[in-house]
Amino acid sequence: MTTSYPLRVTRKWLERAVVGGDIFRRPLCPFANKPWRDGKVKVHVFEGSCQEQLLLTVCRELNELFSADDAEVRTQSRPETTLVVSPQLFREDYRSMIHFSWRIMEFISSNDHLIDKVQVVNFHPAAVHSLYSQSALEDGSDFSIRSPLPTFHLLREEDVLAAVADSGYPSPELIPTRNAVALRSLGAAECQQRFLGLQEQDVEWSQ
Numbered sequence: 001m002t003t004s005y006p007l008r009v010t011r012k013w014l015e016r017a018v019v020g021g022d023i024f025r026r027p028l029c030p031f032a033n034k035p036w037r038d039g040k041v042k043v044h045v046f047e048g049s050c051q052e053q054l055l056l057t058v059c060r061e062l063n064e065l066f067s068a069d070d071a072e073v074r075t076q077s078r079p080e081t082t083l084v085v086s087p088q089l090f091r092e093d094y095r096s097m098i099h100f101s102w103r104i105m106e107f108i109s110s111n112d113h114l115i116d117k118v119q120v121v122n123f124h125p126a127a128v129h130s131l132y133s134q135s136a137l138e139d140g141s142d143f144s145i146r147s148p149l150p151t152f153h154l155l156r157e158e159d160v161l162a163a164v165a166d167s168g169y170p171s172p173e174l175i176p177t178r179n180a181v182a183l184r185s186l187g188a189a190e191c192q193q194r195f196l197g198l199q200e201q202d203v204e205w206s207q
Contacts, residue, residue: 006087007043009149010083014032014043014083017198023194025186026179031169040081041080043085045085046088046089055107062118062154064082083151086149086150087149087150089150090124094127118157119154119157121152122145123153124151127142128145129141139184140186140191141179141183143183143191143192148199
């Protein structure tokens with residue numbers, strides 16, 4: 001399997017759902033447009049099936065994010081944010097992905113140059129906000145944290161704060177609530193149909 005499909009479908013999701021609003025009628029992250037437009041969003045596809053190797057890959061990408069100072073990030077093509085996509089691991093098990101993410105947080109907490117400077121956001125095809133909910137009903141708001149493939153989004157805290165400050169976006173703390181309202185107004189079934197529409201047919205991937 002090549003990385004072509006995972007990379008292609010992830011970029012399509014970013015462009016049409018996260019940065020653009022043509023899938024869910026509003027961009028899920030109004031601050032993502034500038035780094036996306038400036039080519040500062042890195043997508044790294046991890047092709048393996050070993051969790052230890054995945055952890056090493058995520059840790060390496062975290063260190064790379066912090067290997068450049070602010071001036072380098074602004075003036076060179078160094079990423080502001082990185083998405084590590086894992087098409088082989090956790091596809092059928094969101095809880096296992098969450099448990100794995102705790103190991104990423106352990107790595108961060110054991111490295112002084114990363115403590116209080118990193119945000120890690122988990123996306124998954126079956127992600128839910130209420131992990132231990134007993135309800136069998138789909139909630140449209142869950143599509144704000146769903147991606148075509150298991151994905152760890154690594155962000156520098158200072159870049160997030162700067163993007164919020166520079167955007168002038170009103171009440172940014174209400175973005176999750178606004179997304180939830182918009183997605184629930186579409187309905188879970190409609191969200192699912194639109195979400196599946198992002199995932200193009202790929203013969204090699206289906207084998």
